[in-house]
Amino acid sequence: MNRRQFVTLTGASLLSISVVPAVNAEPVSKVSGLTVADALQALDQLQKAEVSTLGKWNLFQVYTHLAQSVEYSMTGYPEQKSWLFKSTVGSLAFSVFSGKGSMNHGLDEAIPGAPALSEEGDPLQALQRLRQSLLDFIAFDGDLQPHFAYGELSKAEYEQAHVMHLNNHLDEFELG
Template identity: 50%
Template sequence: MRSGAALAAAAGGAVGAGAVAYSLLYRPAHDRQLVFGRLSEAMAEVERLAAGAAAPLDTATAWSWSETLAHCAQSIEFSMQGFPKPKPAWFQDTLGAAAFAAFAWRGRMSHNLAEPIPGAPALNASAPAAQSLARLRQAVADFGAHTGPLQPHFAYGALHRAQYEQAHAMHLANHLSAFEVAQVLLPN
């Protein structure tokens, strides 16, 4: 068993372990299993999907393209501003750190694609995709230019810049895996 997964499994009896186990094992029915280690790679896929009219894969996500982009932007923004409702320090230092270690080791995150960031403003289902795309682009640019301290992740705790970039890239990969460019069927 992989070391990060073994640590998460060993924590199985602790409160909150069910959520961690769910995150480690979650996989929607239609998942492209994208893997990105850097934000630039993830953003290349965002741009490809945006240019080709992204469409959700059947049953892969409950959120629209616009909501997904806004959610991913929120996560990046909160890494610089602070998350509204962080998990307790004991959770971040144990289960959260173990989950991040497992995700980092395998290079891929898996989590419930319809779970909002705790305490984050509700996603606007009617926001135009172009607005959410601009917000995500700005969040990524702001993260790249950010020279101040990064705030602890609400679940994983303190991450250094390279870890945060990996976390954001994996987060985007997990969400983008639920979308593909819409296929236009032409009449015969």
Template identity: 50%
Template sequence: MSDIDLAFKRLEGLDLSAIESRGDWGLGRMFSHLAQGVEFSMHGYPVQKPKLFQATVGTLAFKVFSAKGKMSHGLNEPIPGEVVAEISASEGLGRLWSSLETFRDFEGPMQPHFAYGGLSKTQFGKAHLLHIENHLEEVG
């Protein structure tokens, strides 16, 4: 099963009427943030970290997260250039679901991650799954 399929499986089990965010962001804001990360991987991140950062710290961070199967990052930090959106949980989850469907079917070139630099589609799938799982740690 692909990482994107695992992401769908993880999201389809969410009952929005029975969960809430324990973090700084509401569910809609969190899901919108996750969706934008997926969208940016296909269409370009608005702001990039310096190439030196991507080639050193960014590459190492992705390798560590990937090897551990777990990401850890500031859960209230927007993606640089992200449009902050306070929307309902159902709207946010719908946007995330749609972005993952688009990503799954996407055949164009992947755009460099703002921190990790160039990633393959498979690597981005892993990054998106780990990002989703990291944010869901604040949901209960």
């Protein structure tokens, strides 16, 4: 077997493995609206359900990552992309995501400069942290900090970004 045949067969085998659904599992419903109130309702449902993640991160890591993002919108992100990036690629990406009402990003990419996500931790505590961060965001009346990639966002834009971010991570969640 030559290299090309090996690569083709290996790729086809991996593809067939990756599309086989888990037995007795169903995807988690996405947040129906793009408001924090809708996100909080979805989090309440997740707390009551048996949820697992198909991604590289466990539930504790995902919930912690999502909470960090909300918290950093109020306190400041540890690292920022360049002004040029944020005013071109970053703002364009947010415009596209906002227009579609959904985002797509690397689901195992940490927030630049954020503390490493521990593999150990209580998912329910991390879920409560995420819930509290969203409540804090709604109550926040100070100046929001620039997003590390999108730049300056209004409170309404940040709200949409936070819910789209949650929905994107829900792509890797399943019930069952």
